[in-house]
Amino acid sequence: MPRKNRQHRVNLLYTSLLDYYGPRGWWPLISISSDTDRSGYHVKSYGYPQNEPQQIEICLGALLTQNTNWENASSALLRLWEVTRFDLNSLEQLHVHQLEQIIKPAGYFRQKAIYIVEFLNFIRQKSLVEIEKNSLKEARYALLSIKGIGPETADCMLLYAFRKCSFVVDAYTTRILGYLNIISNQTGYEEVQKIFEDSIPQELSLYQEYHALLVEHGKRFFSKKQYGQNDPILNNQNI
């Protein structure tokens, strides 16, 4: 497929998704939903990080949702919030076995507890503001050096917590692009990422919104079993 044509299709995909769903406003945050109605947090309390606890919340959410649906991940996240309010000192005082029990609903709880401790150790040495001041490449490299943080988790943190233009590629993204024959089933992570970054304007809100829309659409029509069946967008609008 010609490069120019591919770029056009990637942009067309975005406008089609945005037109259909409207802006998602990712990332979801517990701390901005009301004290009385925490239930709405799962679906409608979105926003941008305003302070350190909210940045931490996003990073821990990215870790907890690895290969896990958001219901389970956010349930664990809510339990962790109740104990620590995502205050760094409170989090660091938890022992690993306490952490395991708190985050159990997210699954893989023994691994993820270790991952969280590793992440906390990292941001103790190198503060959040310090990470944010680094270039994208440096910050990404540093995050990837932490055990438990792979390319997708790193890019989630970079994009939503540290506000850097790093496109997030997840299972839904590769599935949807595969369905559109824009990539093959063996296109690597960085390669898929480059397709997006070469196609769309380098704007933070666009990167954030595009990934959010892909997840929204993926949840509805690109589960492993569906794989595009009854998709109202991709089938009709010859993308």
Place this chain on the structure above:
DNA sequence: AACCAGGACGTGA
């Protein structure tokens, strides 16, 4: 009762 969900790591070839 299997199968799946917004991955990443360790291992062996």
Place this chain on the structure above:
DNA sequence: TCACGTCATGGT
């Protein structure tokens, strides 16, 4: 490098 087994809860 890369394919493959492993990690685990909660919903369908």
